[in-house]
Amino acid sequence: MAVILDGKKLRDKLLDELHLRTAKFDKKPKLVVILVGDNPASVIYVNNKRKFAEKAGIDSEIINYPSNVQEDELLNKIKELNEDNSVNGLLVQLPLPKHIDKSKVINTISPMKDVDCFTAVNCGKLFTGEKPYVFPCTPKGILLLLDEYNIDVEGKHVVIVGRSNIVGKPLSVMMLNRNATVTICHSKTENLSQITKTADILVSAVGKKIIEDSMMKVDGIMIDVGIFKDENGKTRGDVDFEKVSKIASYITPVPGGVGPMTIASLMINTVELFELQNKRSLGVQ
Secondary structure, three states: OOOOOHHHHHHHHHHHHHHHHOOOOOOEEEEEEEEEEOHHHHHHHHHHHHHHHOOOOEEEEEEEEEEOOHHHHHHHHHHHHHHOOOOOEEEEEOOOOOOHHHHHOOOOOOOOEEEEOOOHHHHHHOOOOOOOOEEEEEEEHHHHHHHHHHOOOOEHHHHHEOOOOHHHHHHHHHHHOOEEEEEEEEEEEOOOOHHHHOOEEEOOOOOOOOOOOOOOOOEEEEOOOOOEEOOOOEEOOOOOOHHHOOOOOOEEOOOOOOOHHHEEEEEEEEHHHHHHHHHHOOOOO
């Protein structure tokens, strides 16, 4: 039976450590989240960010706009927050309404306040081997979780199912930086199960039930990033947990695995940006 990679337990430990760290600062770091519209899932995510920011000793502010807000008004607000020295981390909750250009919105955020590592500047740094101001939250959380359980990825074959800009692509680079051998699979990949069965570490970030035990290498490590509601309204991941957990050596549960680590990473990134900005203001490089 697989060892459970407990993201919730590690999240709580990391937030406690952050709270001790922020308590030594002259002022609290501040995270601002912009929410456009009232998408139920987005509202839940944003409220969770506020709750866990408080646990980490971080001030947070949620700025709400109606779904019909004009793009220029949103961009002007982001520019205003870029210039506000009290704001250390800034994110715009996705998805956005169709009339708003997501790329333009994201790239208006100052790279030094880009707490999600979504801007072209930070992504460019990551993909060209430079260090971005902070690393993307979900990939960072996955690596923190592997580190906690002393799982070394060097020399391992890591197969990532999913090629999103949020998880698949940045995680592939971060795994390469740790000397893993990486294969990315996606909706057009042929013979998917033949590839996944070669994985020492299998990561699925699709958002639908896709990984069966027949696709898993015995004693492989299973990282389930996907999360959705099934036909019975139950929260679940990409993986058939009951079956796969019987042959994997380690597995993340859903919920309670990668999701809490994404939140923890967001708070760590906010504090890291706070420290970086304060060094810059003091003239320290």
